[in-house]
Structures are given as structure tokens and as C-alpha cells.
Amino acid sequence: MSREENEEIDPEFITRLVNCLGFDQEKVRHLFEKNYLARNWGKYEYLLRFDKEISHIERGTVLYEKDGSFEIIMGFPKIRRAMVLDPTIKKHFSGLEKVAVEEKMNGYNVRIAIAKEEILAITRSGYVCPYTTQKAKEKLNLKFFDDFPELVLYGEMIGPDNPYVSKDIYGIESVEFYIFDIREKNSGKPLPISRKQEILEKYGFFQARFFKKISLETAPEEIGKIIRELGEKEHEGVVIKDPEMVLSPLKYTSSQSNCSDLRHAFKFYNETGRDYMLSRIVREGFQTVEWNENETEFEKRCMQLGESILNPLRESIRSVKNGQRLYEEAKIRVKDLKTAADFDDYLKRLGIDAVFEEPQSVGEEYLIIIRKLNKSTSDKTQAIWQGEPW
Numbered sequence: 001m002s003r004e005e006n007e008e009i010d011p012e013f014i015t016r017l018v019n020c021l022g023f024d025q026e027k028v029r030h031l032f033e034k035n036y037l038a039r040n041w042g043k044y045e046y047l048l049r050f051d052k053e054i055s056h057i058e059r060g061t062v063l064y065e066k067d068g069s070f071e072i073i074m075g076f077p078k079i080r081r082a083m084v085l086d087p088t089i090k091k092h093f094s095g096l097e098k099v100a101v102e103e104k105m106n107g108y109n110v111r112i113a114i115a116k117e118e119i120l121a122i123t124r125s126g127y128v129c130p131y132t133t134q135k136a137k138e139k140l141n142l143k144f145f146d147d148f149p150e151l152v153l154y155g156e157m158i159g160p161d162n163p164y165v166s167k168d169i170y171g172i173e174s175v176e177f178y179i180f181d182i183r184e185k186n187s188g189k190p191l192p193i194s195r196k197q198e199i200l201e202k203y204g205f206f207q208a209r210f211f212k213k214i215s216l217e218t219a220p221e222e223i224g225k226i227i228r229e230l231g232e233k234e235h236e237g238v239v240i241k242d243p244e245m246v247l248s249p250l251k252y253t254s255s256q257s258n259c260s261d262l263r264h265a266f267k268f269y270n271e272t273g274r275d276y277m278l279s280r281i282v283r284e285g286f287q288t289v290e291w292n293e294n295e296t297e298f299e300k301r302c303m304q305l306g307e308s309i310l311n312p313l314r315e316s317i318r319s320v321k322n323g324q325r326l327y328e329e330a331k332i333r334v335k336d337l338k339t340a341a342d343f344d345d346y347l348k349r350l351g352i353d354a355v356f357e358e359p360q361s362v363g364e365e366y367l368i369i370i371r372k373l374n375k376s377t378s379d380k381t382q383a384i385w386q387g388e389p390w
Contacts, residue, residue: 049378060075081253091221096242096247101223112140127350150184160173169234262281266312266316352372355370
């Protein structure tokens with residue numbers, strides 16, 4: 001929102017925002033001016049979204065007018081990472097007898113809620129994705145939102161027809177939603193795990209795999225075993241939680257997940273931040289020491305890590321050298337081609353250069369292959385081949 005638009009905002013609207021957010025008027029106007037607080041697009045303009053973390057409000061938080069004030073759907077809370085299981089778990093959850101362990105599934109984060117009598121699938125950034133929204137309406141028992149309009153489902157969209165994080169490892173035909181939290185609107189307060197499980201079972205929702213509650217004393221060793229088993233299946237890792245959801249959770253990932261992330265990162269090395277790459281390599285160093293690996297196990301880890309970095313990098317360089325442009329292939333499956341058209345427009349608004357191939361009929365649906373072009377890595381690699389120094 002430009003300065004001129006900011007000056008035309010209804011003063012009463014600003015006052016209501018001030019009362020809702022607890023900020024002064026100058027700060028609220030500054031947020032609009034800098035686009036840290038901005039409207040969504042098109043028919044979702046009634047939704048305001050935070051494009052940056054501000055004070056106690058997470059990035060991606062959305063809010064909309066209701067009953068003379070605003071209703072808030074809080075963003076995804078940050079989950080800190082345990083670099084070593086012991087002593088991090090014991091220190092973080094000190095005072096608890098047991099911790100709960102759930103699987104950290106590898107998909108696309110989404111919040112699903114009802115706003116102004118419409119079901120919406122809201123991305124981590126606070127946008128409304130038309131494809132994810134349509135899939136949520138098809139896949140979920142929407143009676144939940146009639147019974148609990150004040151609650152928000154926090155979950156992952158999982159499966160091969162996922163245009164963001166496509167995975168075949170879960171045995172899902174197209175896409176499904178796996179819920180890991182239920183939180184209250186406005187406060188963002190999570191329900192205790194037992195209450196969450198009760199509700200999810202009642203409405204037939206898929207939920208992130210729950211392993212068990214584990215004694216705090218034995219948690220590092222038992223979670224280590226779980227991580228090894230998940231890694232063998234190329235699954236991502238675990239989230240370790242306070243059963244009452246009072247203390248914040250911790251996450252921990254498998255070596256195979258780290259290497260999978262690195263394969264993608266080095267395929268598009270000029271798009272991916274160096275911190276993203278470095279953090280995953282550092283995780284491997286801590287894990288090999290904590291698990292006290294012998295030389296044979298360490299050499300295996302080195303080979304796996306090195307191949308995760310060099311193989312995709314080599315293939316990308318070869319492709320560009322041979323005159324090809326780099327792209328990331330994804331696919332979606334829709335019942336109505338208008339959903340695909342809306343999703344195409346959505347990606348364009350996000351600045352993603354994508355090519356949609358001709359729809360293929362699959363039963364009563366359409367399967368569409370999408371090629372998301374990665375211009376930065378392609379251009380950088382080509383320039384290096386033409387003699388540009390690093």
C-alpha cells in the first residue's frame with residue numbers, strides 16, 4: 001500500500017486496528033506504508049496479512065473485520081530445533097515427566113479456517129491458495145467448521161499432486177491433509193494433544209502420526225531410535241511436544257531428510273540461501289558425534305552427504321551447458337479447470353514463472369503438469385560458462 005493510499009484509510013478502521021493489535025496509530029500506519037501489513041488479492045481483499053513478524057505477531061498472521069472489531073488467525077509459531085537430543089530435550093522440557101512425540105511430515109504448511117462463512121486454506125505467508133483451498137473443501141469434513149468456527153486446523157498438504165512439496169513416500173494417491181495442531185482464533189492457543197486427537201478422530205481427519213508419550217529421562221535414546229527408523233523410510237523427522245501444549249515444541253530431523261533438502265538446494269544453488277545449506281550440513285556434524293558413529297558409519301554418512309551436494313549440482317551444470325533451462329516439475333489434479341486457471345494466476349502474482357501443460361483426463365479429474373522455471377540458477381550457470389567469474 002502506497003503512502004497516498006495509506007492517507008486515505010478510514011480513521012475509524014485504523015482505530016479498530018489499534019484497539020485489536022495493541023499498537024499505536026503511528027505504528028499501524030507505518031505497517032501499511034511499508035507493506036508489512038497488507039491486503040490479500042482479489043476476492044480475498046477483506047483479509048489483511050502480516051508480511052513480517054511484528055512484536056508478538058507471527059509472519060503470515062491474517063485478520064478480518066468482524067462484529068465491529070477483528071478476528072485473527074495467527075501464523076505458524078516458530079519451532080526451535082534440537083541440534084542434539086541430549087541434553088536439549090531435558091533442558092527444554094525440564095519439569096515434565098513425559099514428552100509426546102509426533103512425526104514431522106514432509107509437506108506444505110497450511111492453515112484451514114472459516115472466515116466470513118467461507119472455508120480458506122491459508123499459506124505460511126498469509127495468502128489464500130486457490131488450489132489448496134479447493135482440495136481442503138473436497139478432502140475435509142467441513143462440519144468441523146460449523147461446530148467449531150472459533151478453531152483453526154494447522155497441518156500439512158501431503159502427496160504427489162502437491163505443487164509445492166511433492167512426495168511419493170507416504171503412499172498417498174493424490175493429496176491429503178494431515179493435521180498436527182488445532183489452535184484458537186485470536187489467541188493462537190493450541191489445544192492439548194489429547195483433546196486435539198479426540199476432535200480429529202471424531203471428524204475423520206488424518207493426523208500426523210503419534211508415536212507415544214516418553215519419559216523425559218529416556219526420551220533422547222528412544223527418539224534417536226525413532227529417527228533412525230524414519231530415516232530408513234526417507235521420512236523427515238519428529239516434533240517433540242509438551243502433552244498439554246504449554247511449553248513450546250522442539251523438532252529434530254533425520255540425516256536422510258537433511259540430504260534430501262540439500263539435493264534440492266544444490267540443484268537450484270543460486271536461488272537457495274547459504275544459511276539454508278549450511279545449517280543442514282552442520283546438523284550432520286552434530287548427529288554423527290552424538291550418535292557416536294564408528295568409521296564405517298561415518299564414511300557412509302560422508303558419501304551420502306557428498307552425493308546429495310554434488311550430484312544435483314553436476315546435473316544442473318550439465319543441463320545448462322547443454323543449452324537447457326532449469327525447472328522444477330510439479331503436478332496438480334483438479335475437478336474444475338477454473339481451479340487450475342486460478343492457481344496459474346496465483347503463481348503469477350507471487351512472481352513464479354510457471355508453464356502449465358495441457359490437461360490430461362484422469363477419471364473425473366484433470367491432471368496438469370507444471371514446470372516452474374528457475375531463472376536465477378540458469379542465468380548464473382550460463383554466465384559462468386561464458387566466462388564470468390564467481
